[in-house]
Structures are given as C-alpha cells and as structure tokens.
Amino acid sequence: xxxxxxxxxxxxxxxxxxxxxxxxxxxxxxxxxxxxxxxxxxxxxxxxxxxxxxxxxxxxxxxxxxxxxxxxxxxxxxxxxxxxxxxxxxxxxxxxxxxxxxxxxxxxxxxxxxxxxxxxxxxxxxxxxxxxxxxxxxxxxxxxxxxxxxxxxxxxxxxxxxxxxxxxxxxxxxxxxxxxxxxxxxxxxxxxxxxxxxxxxxxxxxxxxxxxxxxxxxxxxxxxxxxxxxxxxxxxxxxxxxxxxxxxxxxxxxxxxxxxxxxxxxxxxxxxxxxxxxxxxxxxxxxxxxxxxxxxxxxxxxxxxxxxxxxxxxxxxxxxxxxxxxxxxxxxxxxxxxxxxxxxxxxxxxxxxxxxxxxxxxxxxxxxxxxxxxxxxxxxxxxxxxxxxxxxxxxxxxxxxxxxxxxxxxxxxxxxxxxxxxxxxxxxxxxxxxxxxxxxxxxxxxxxxxxxxxxxxxxxxxxxxxxxxxxxxxxxxxxxxxxxxxxxxxxxxxxxxxxxxxxxxxxxxxxxxxxxxxxxxxxxxxxxxxxxxxxxxxxxxxxxxxxxxxxxxxxxxxx
Numbered sequence: 001x002x003x004x005x006x007x008x009x010x011x012x013x014x015x016x017x018x019x020x021x022x023x024x025x026x027x028x029x030x031x032x033x034x035x036x037x038x039x040x041x042x043x044x045x046x047x048x049x050x051x052x053x054x055x056x057x058x059x060x061x062x063x064x065x066x067x068x069x070x071x072x073x074x075x076x077x078x079x080x081x082x083x084x085x086x087x088x089x090x091x092x093x094x095x096x097x098x099x100x101x102x103x104x105x106x107x108x109x110x111x112x113x114x115x116x117x118x119x120x121x122x123x124x125x126x127x128x129x130x131x132x133x134x135x136x137x138x139x140x141x142x143x144x145x146x147x148x149x150x151x152x153x154x155x156x157x158x159x160x161x162x163x164x165x166x167x168x169x170x171x172x173x174x175x176x177x178x179x180x181x182x183x184x185x186x187x188x189x190x191x192x193x194x195x196x197x198x199x200x201x202x203x204x205x206x207x208x209x210x211x212x213x214x215x216x217x218x219x220x221x222x223x224x225x226x227x228x229x230x231x232x233x234x235x236x237x238x239x240x241x242x243x244x245x246x247x248x249x250x251x252x253x254x255x256x257x258x259x260x261x262x263x264x265x266x267x268x269x270x271x272x273x274x275x276x277x278x279x280x281x282x283x284x285x286x287x288x289x290x291x292x293x294x295x296x297x298x299x300x301x302x303x304x305x306x307x308x309x310x311x312x313x314x315x316x317x318x319x320x321x322x323x324x325x326x327x328x329x330x331x332x333x334x335x336x337x338x339x340x341x342x343x344x345x346x347x348x349x350x351x352x353x354x355x356x357x358x359x360x361x362x363x364x365x366x367x368x369x370x371x372x373x374x375x376x377x378x379x380x381x382x383x384x385x386x387x388x389x390x391x392x393x394x395x396x397x398x399x400x401x402x403x404x405x406x407x408x409x410x411x412x413x414x415x416x417x418x419x420x421x422x423x424x425x426x427x428x429x430x431x432x433x434x435x436x437x438x439x440x441x442x443x444x445x446x447x448x449x450x451x452x453x454x455x456x457x458x459x460x461x462x463x464x465x466x467x468x469x470x471x472x473x474x475x476x477x478x479x480x481x482x483x484x485x486x487x488x489x490x491x492x493x494x495x496x497x498x499x500x501x502x503x504x505x506x507x508x509x510x511x512x513x514x515x516x517x518x519x520x521x522x523x524x525x526x527x528x529x530x531x532x533x534x535x536x537x538x539x540x541x542x543x544x545x546x547x548x549x550x551x552x553x554x555x556x557x558x559x
Contacts, residue, residue, distance in 0.1 A: 351502060
C-alpha cells in the first residue's frame with residue numbers, strides 16, 4: 001500500500017450541509033462527500049513548483065459482518081460488527097509517468113490512514129473531513145515519491161524506444177448495483193454451528209475441532225477523477241469446519257471442510273453439512289491408524305476435486321502466474337523486482353494441448369452451484385471480459401491484468417477486484433479449466449492404471465485434499481492389479497514442476513466446482529475436471545519432527 005503522504009496546510013472550514021446525518025439509502029450523501037473532496041484536492045493540493053494530482057479515486061466501504069464459532073457443541077464466540085473504512089488512490093504526473101511503479105515507495109496502492117476517523121453514520125461533513133485529512137496528508141508523500149522517481153530515471157538514463165505508460169486510460173462508467181442487505185437468523189446460526197461442532201463429541205480421537213460461520217455484506221462507493229461512479233455490493237457466506245489430532249507416532253494430522261456461497265441461504269442444508277462433517281471425522285480416525293508411506297515414489301499421481309483446483313490455483317494463479325506484474329523502476333537498477341516470467345511465455349505451450357483455461361467472471365452459477373468469484377465491474381472502473389481465453393489448447397494467450405500495463409499486456413481486462421472487506425487486489429474471479437477428450441471417471445482410472453503398469457510400477461497415488469502446495473491431507477495408494485485404495489499418511493509432494501502441466505496423462509469429462517477464498521478476503525471459483533493425472537510427480541515421507549502425545553486422555557474418552 002502506498003504510504004500516507006503528509007503536507008502542512010491550514011484546515012479549511014467546512015460548511016454544514018442540510019444533508020448532514022440524514023438517512024442515505026441510495027448513498028447520495030456518501031457520493032457527494034467523496035466527490036466534493038476529490039474535486040477540491042484536484043485543484044487545491046499544490047506544493048511549490050509541483051503540480052496538483054492528476055488522478056484521485058476515493059473509496060468508502062460500508063458493511064456488516066456476523067461471525068459465530070462453536071466447539072464440541074458449545075458456543076465459543078458470536079459477534080456482529082460494522083465494516084466501514086476509507087481508502088484512496090492518488091497519482092501525480094500524468095498517465096505516461098506517475099509516482100507509482102517505483103520501488104522506492106511502498107509497493108502497491110493507497111489505503112486510508114486518516115488522522116480523522118470515518119464516522120459510523122452517513123454524516124456529510126464528517127465524511128468530507130475524513131477524506132480531506134486523508135488526501136491532504138497523502139499529497140506531500142506523493143510529491144516526494146514522484147521526485148525520487150524522476151531523479152532515478154534521470155540517473156538510469158532510461159531511453160526506451162517504446163516507453164510504456166504507467167497507467168492506462170479508460171472511459172468513465174456509472175454502475176450503481178442494488179444493495180442486498182445482510183439477512184440472517186443469528187440464533188439459528190448459533191444453534192447450527194453448535195450442532196455441527198457437537199458431532200465431534202462422538203470422536204474422542206480428534207483433539208481439536210471447531211465450526212465457524214462468517215456472513216459478510218459490503219457496499220463500496222467509488223468516485224474517481226475520470227468521472228467513474230460505482231456502488232459495488234459484495235456478499236459472502238462461509239462455513240468452515242477444522243479438526244486436528246495426532247497419530248500414535250505424534251504426527252499432527254489436520255483436515256477441514258469449507259462451504260462458500262454469495263448468500264447464507266445458498267449454503268447446503270444443515271443435514272447435508274452434518275453428514276459430510278461426520279464423514280470427515282470418520283476419515284480422520286482412519287487416517288490416524290493409516291500406515292506411513294514406505295518408500296519414495298515418482299510416477300503418475302491423480303488429483304481429484306478440490307486438490308486439483310488447488311493445483312491450478314497454486315501453479316497458475318499464485319505469484320508469477322497468470323496475473324500481470326509490472327517491473328518497477330529501481331534506484332538500485334534491479335529490474336527483476338516484481339517481474340512475471342510467465343509473460344515471456346505468451347504464445348508458447350505451458351500446458352498439455354488438451355487443457356484450456358478460460359476466465360468467466362460474469363458467470364454467477366454453474367451446474368446449479370452459485371459461484372462466489374463472479375463480478376461485473378472491477379475496482380478501477382473496468383468491466384471484465386467474459387470468456388477470456390488465458391490458455392487455449394495448452395498455448396498461453398494472455399494474463400489477467402489491471403490498468404498498470406506491462407510490455408506484452410497493455411490493456412486492462414478488469415481484474416483489479418474489490419475485496420469482500422473493502423480495498424482491492426488483482427485476482428482471478430471465475431476460472432474454467434477444461435480437458436478436451438475427457439473420459440468418464442472409470443475409464444480415466446483404468447487408463448491411469450495402464451500407464452502406471454507401463455512404467456513398471458505396482459501402484460499410483462490419488463490425492464483428494466491438499467494443504468498448501470505440497471501437503472496431502474487425503475492421499476490413497478492404489479494397486480494397479482486390483483484397484484484397491486489404501487489410505488496412507490505422512491506424505492509430502494517433493495517435486496511437481498510447472499513442466500508437469502505439459503504432460504497431463506488424462507482427465508475426466510465430469511467437472512467439479514470449487515469455491516474458495518484468496519487471502520481470506522477474495523472469492524474465487526474454479527471449475528475443473530473431476531480428476532486429472534500428471535506423470536513424474538515425486539512423493540516422499542514427511543520427516544518433520546513429531547509432537548509429543550497428550551499425557552492425559554481426552555475428556556471425551558472417559559464419558
């Protein structure tokens with residue numbers, strides 16, 4: 001985030017408007033306050049020989065969150081809290097050269113830090129005062145950063161043949177989304193998480209467990225100096241159940257199950273959730289007694305469901321993946337800070353020719369499953385392109401971008417997304433990964449077994465849940481001869497290079513929808529084949545130090 005920018009200036013008297021402290025169902029008080037202070041700053045902020053800002057965007061997020069957590073049938077916490085905060089973006093210079101894209105300032109964009117607090121109510125004068133304070137304090141640092149950048153460019157004698165603009169132009173938009181208030185039954189949800197968490201009372205081998213619901217509604221108001229005016233409404237309902245225990249050798253075992261939807265009424269029924277949570281508990285007890293993997297393995301590995309979604313999320317949509325990243329100007333001459341090597345692969349094959357990846361941010365539902373990654377406008381006023389081909393038959397076509405151009409992706413395709421808690425970040429929304437010529441699941445499994453036997457191996461692995469990049473939470477060893485699955489534990493994926501995506505062994509025609517949270521604040525939806533297999537994946541025993549077992553048995557064991 002860009003640091004707050006200080007300036008010594010006399011406080012300007014603000015006239016009290018008749019709009020003050022009135023109810024503001026359409027946000028007009030907020031919009032008026034944000035606009036007035038933006039316009040005053042565009043002309044009034046000027047320090048010595050330095051120009052006024054050429055670009056300002058003011059954001060105000062206003063929402064509500066409910067959270068309830070329970071363990072073993074008892075309510076641990078329950079709270080309702082407002083979500084309200086300011087943020088902004090200010091740039092000096094012009095579109096071709098701004099104070100941003102410079103490693104001398106804090107990387108990223110501006111976020112509030114006002115000396116005057118934002119009021120809880122839509123009070124016209126108080127909102128103006130808060131944003132006056134933010135923008136006034138910001139300007140001096142913007143001038144300082146811009147000055148440093150100009151000096152650095154002069155020192156580097158940067159003479160590009162085709163200079164790259166620092167920020168792209170876009171036509172102003174007006175989009176006022178209808179506000180969907182957060183509606184829920186507090187008592188019922190407290191009862192539900194207690195009921196879900198009480199399932200683990202029947203499983204004394206499980207050491208820790210919790211069930212937590214989070215319901216969030218955020219309305220973000222945005223105005224910028226280009227004439228854009230947006231009221232963005234975001235909703236999230238999340239139900240997360242986490243458990244952990246230890247095997248007899250002290251290995252810590254974890255598992256989780258998560259449900260996400262835009263609205264809480266779109267979550268699965270309590271009966272379905274309880275059945276799936278009970279199944280997870282049973283599986284964990286089996287895993288405690290499962291054998292350790294007994295030898296290093298390199299060969300075919302099948303990834304199913306959420307584990308396959310995690311593979312694509314980690315390999316292609318993490319840092320350095322299919323998201324643009326600008327190389328900032330650096331006084332040290334380090335031109336690799338913030339670079340994205342994937343951009344050099346545009347037009348080249350990065351996946352098997354059967355694999356295509358399409359961004360579909362306007363898709364709100366798939367196979368009757370609501371998608372939490374859908375959005376229709378981004379935080380820079382750009383409407384995202386639907387059905388945007390990122391990878392076509394294995395060939396990289398483009399990256400997800402914002403309004404900061406890069407050498408090969410010079411226009412935004414609208415992926416600077418609003419966060420559910422306010423603020424914004426570059427992120428995928430709805431990603432559809434398809435496998436051409438996919439088989440039914442039984443056909444697919446037979447083909448994997450045949451390939452495994454061809455490699456002279458007696459078994460292969462199926463991974464159904466992943467934690468992070470390399471820790472399987474649910475991994476099964478499958479006999480080539482009999483097809484029998486056997487749960488194992490203490491495994492780590494030690495080698496799964498990007499190159500493996502080029503050599504997928506196969507995939508299913510059936511699909512799986514995975515809603516997930518990026519940075520715990522950004523909804524993303526992955527539509528992937530039910531299963532895919534990759535060759536030459538290395539799996540070895542996890543030799544991490546083990547923890548000591550409890551000295552006294554779990555109280556549940558003595559009930």
